[in-house]
Amino acid sequence: MASRRLKEIGVRKVIGSRRSQLVWQFLSENLMVCFFALFLGCLLAAFIFLPGFNEIASKNLKIDLLRDSNIWMFLGGMLIFVTLVSGLYPAIYVSSFKPINILKGNQKIGSKSILTSVLLTFQFTLAIISIVAGIAFVQTNYINSNRDWGYNSADKIIVNVPDKADYLPLKNKFSALASVDEISGSQDFVGDWIREEVLEFNNEKYEISLLNAEATYPDLLDLKLKQGRMFDPDLISDTQESVLVNQTFLDQLGLTFPLEEKIILDSLDYNVVGVVEDFHTIFFQEAIDPMVIRASPDTTFNYLTLKMSAGNAESSMNEVKKIWHETVPRGLFQGKLQTEVFDREFSDVQGVRNIILFSAILAVILAALGLFGLVSLNMNSHIKDYCVRKVFGANWGDISAKLFKRYLIIWGIAGVLGGTFSILIISSFLDTFFAFHSGVGVLPIGTGLLLLLLVVAGTVGSQIWKIVKANPAAILKAE
Known part of the structure; x- marks a missing residue:
């Protein structure tokens, strides 16, 4: 602004204006410009940018310019700061020029x-x-x-079991639905936090994620088998002393062919009967952990996973919720689709x-x-x-x-x-x-x-x- 008014500065200095007067003039003009910019910025922020930001970021931020004194203090301080930073040096610098150089056109800035x-x-x-x-x-x-999530999430509904006594009644009622093809229980469910445990192998201890589930749970999720076999619900040994592991488990333990290898978990020996491909139990921000799936009794289960007939999961949610509330009238239903985890x-x-x-x-x-x-x-x-x-x-x-x-x-x-x-x-x-x-x-x-x-x-x-x-x-x- 001052650079375009050199001749005005030269004339004013010739007719007697002091340097301090020029400095204050430029600072006051700069203050007016900054004030107008601040006013316009507040309007744009309140009515355009903040609503747009809330829309793209899925937030609900608000600015209360009329009641929040902290905002006014901040804006006032910023106005003074910007005015001084942007205007003080140019005002002092330009006001120092000699009138003769300005009026002869020799002064360039x-x-x-x-x-x-x-x-x-x-x-x-x-x-x-x-x-x-x-x-x-x-x-x-x-x-x-x-x-790829590593499993088939389609057509599945996850239902919480508030109390151990509610597990069998809920399972039996859901099994009677014509739209339910399969049903299986688990202590945790894929897509949520999985508990961590420590196992022992060859006298070494390893941290792993442990999923306690019904023997049919891996098949219900359509986990991809790489080695060995899945659990057989009819084999007592599978439901008491067998586990499945994922590929990351093999990589961490340095195993190539782990079938029939023994691991110690909770002071008990378990045989590895199968290896499944890695699958995501939590979001992709986290790496896939070494995973052990253990067939467990239903007394430990907190969730039921229902495999619905093709295309019926979403349409069946209301019916599932109704049956759940009839069975657990005072509970809080926390059912969700597996695709929504x-x-x-x-x-x-x-x-x-x-x-x-x-x-x-x-x-x-x-x-x-x-x-x-x-x-x-x-x-x-x-x-x-x-x-x-x-x-x-x-x-x-x-x-x-x-x-x-x-x-x-x-x-x-x-x-x-x-x-x-x-x-x-x-x-x-x-x-x-x-x-x-x-x-x-x-x-x-x-x-x-x-x-x-x-x-x-x-x-x-x-x-x-x-x-x-x-x-x-x-x-x-x-x-």
Whole structure:
């Protein structure tokens, strides 16, 4: 703002204005601009951005601007801080110029500011990191959304058993339903927390997840058998001293062919009769744990899993709920579809993804605005130079090359910094929160660089077009 009013500053200093008066004038004008920006920002936040954020993030955040004094204190402090930070140095700097240099046209400001280039590089770097993070989360969400759970979740209803005495009555009534093909009990259920235990093998102790279930439970879930066999409910040995293990269990214990190997669990010996492929008992943010499935008596079961006839699970939920309440009139029904066990986690991940994408879009917009301001300042400082070049025959290509060079260098430096920090920060973040993710590869970084290059080309190109269309005579007539 001050850079476009150099002649006014020179005239005011000539007629006697003191430096302190100029400083206060620019600060007060900057305060008005910041106040208007703050007012507009509050309106946009309250009526556009916050409702939009709540929509994409599945949240219900609210701002009470009229009653919350803390918000007013924060906004007031921010207004003063931004006014001083953005206006104090320019006001002091510009007011220090000598009137004779200003009025003779020898005073130039902002033409080679290193600070503006550094700040723009910082904005570009943040924009690249935000874009890479958004794309990486979209890829990770896509991978996990299409990931094989390791079992067949379709057509199954999970029902809680509040008390051990309710297990058999509930099972018998559900079994009588025509839409129920199979029914099986378990202490925990796949898709929820599975209890952890310690087992002993070859005098070594290992932490594992233990699923106590009815002998028919693995078949009901259609777990995929890799070695050996499933439980046989008719064999007493299977229901008393046999277990199934998953592939991760073999990998942790270093076994290749574990059949008939003995493990010690709860001070009892068990034979491994089969190996199933890994399946997800909890959401994909966690790695698959070593798993032991033990056939157990129904006195330990807290859940029933009903396998419904094809396509009838959702339509049968009300009937299942009605029977449950008739059997357990004072209990709390917590039934759910097996396909819905990860719905909350998927919703949370999608909310985070949307927030990051929103941040990426905002970062790109801020970078474009910062670039536009810097290019405009550069243009205003050199407009006469460019017009003189046009008079002497310079074409738009020469002018474009001169203008683009500086911003391409900034884009390149930001690309190196943004790509490096993206690999270090985002990869570490994904490793921390997701056991299965896409990582940070060429696609996210390349997309971020290309998108930012398009922003540079569009912003600088629009300013170049103004120069190309400008009439040198109208601009140079004062000379």
